[in-house]
Amino acid sequence: MPRTKETGRLGDETPALDGKSPAALAVTTRERIVAVAAELFHRQGYSATTMRQIATGVGIKAASLYNHFPSKQELLFRISYDTMVEMHAAVLDAMAGVVEPEERLRAFVGAHTKYCIVERYRARVADELRDLEPDNLREVVAMRDRYEGVLRRILDDMNEATDGAVRDVAVTANAVATMASQVSAWYRDGGRLGPEEIADLYAELAVGAALGSRAQRTRAERTPAALSGKGETGAGSADG
Amino acid sequence: MPRTKETGRLGDETPALDGKSPAALAVTTRERIVAVAAELFHRQGYSATTMRQIATGVGIKAASLYNHFPSKQELLFRISYDTMVEMHAAVLDAMAGVVEPEERLRAFVGAHTKYCIVERYRARVADELRDLEPDNLREVVAMRDRYEGVLRRILDDMNEATDGAVRDVAVTANAVATMASQVSAWYRDGGRLGPEEIADLYAELAVGAALGSRAQRTRAERTPAALSGKGETGAGSADG
């Protein structure tokens, strides 16, 4: 490691690193790069973020970034892909051992929401697929599709268990997934509720949305509307 | 109007304009610029879109864009602001004359969702506030806050009418608003359901989320959880 400046000591010549951001807590330079890049990509978008900004945030020069990542695009891909994997794992872990469909939905949405709050920079970057180059895009989309398949299966099970209370599985799956992912669009630290509490609320919102109120259900029986939408990606297709 | 090339005739030297995009239907050059820019901003993001790309899409050169807009930023602002105004008007129109809170929620979410589908390019650009410069941002955010206040008031009314069935008004408002806005993230033309049908489904999802299922409500009475969250922006604050 060069330069007398140690990774642990901050605030001397490092212009960024406010101390509270996750970048300050990261140990290795590589981890700090990822953390800083995620925050900047989140705040400014990929294209509007420069390698020099990332470098300044980490406390090094732009050229030094290339000792850790071969390109800006690869940096974006690693953030997106690793986040997708991590989120998937967190959700599967939360659902482990839970068998009742409605409880599985709670576990899924709760864990997903919580992850999207706690890791909100990464999560938002991973949700923005537009800047990924074709090959990288394919890989991340495949990951995401597998992930959303889990949700669709839960809703299918709920539909079966409740004799068709879910009005349209495909649309509901998309709606619930986007709702939970976008929690990071409005969440801010220091608010009235913490991540856990919001995650619990979101889980209940999802259950309510999926099953509907009793009034809705009786109304639906009277006027049969859309079918259950089983076995389709959505009303449209996925994005490419 | 210069150049023998008339605005109405297309496809001679204009390299873009595939005929099906809204840009092809626009009459004036200014309208076509807005339509092309909205689609490109949506697909690639603001920073990744160049003035030369927009110009090519319209069928003119980059320099000519400045006869219609003083800057790229102003172009973004006009798209964002006008869309916000239009959407607000569409939703208020749909709610006109509807008094029952639950029906007002249906009207709000239905109209909002439908607009976000039909005008999905514009709507997604207007939802991306990160590229707006401070002054422009303030104006659009003010517009949006007024808009979301309407939703919060509806949920407050529902809460009163149902003796507290809405678990947390602030969180629910944010969740419903983001859910509906993000419908454009997955909708594609030619799918199983059209805009109207999806909008209706979303309205029901919102009602279900807001009121919850009967099972949820009895469960909530046993274990009093979060308060109703009245009079606050959310669990965090809004963005700035």
Add this chain to the structure above:
DNA sequence: GACAGACTAACGAACGATAGTTAGTTTCGG
């Protein structure tokens, strides 16, 4: 009705700034 002048909207060319990236060199830690 004709014609001078203002206006609109297009063009090609170019400018300054800055982007991602590379090459070559220096500097410590193990």
Add this chain to the structure above:
DNA sequence: CCGAAACTAACTATCGTTCGTTAGTCTGTC
């Protein structure tokens, strides 16, 4: 004392924007 990882310096490409110009069109006056 070797190599990982930092540095300085520079290259090339492209960006938003400006400039000077030109062709067509509207407007008002005689």
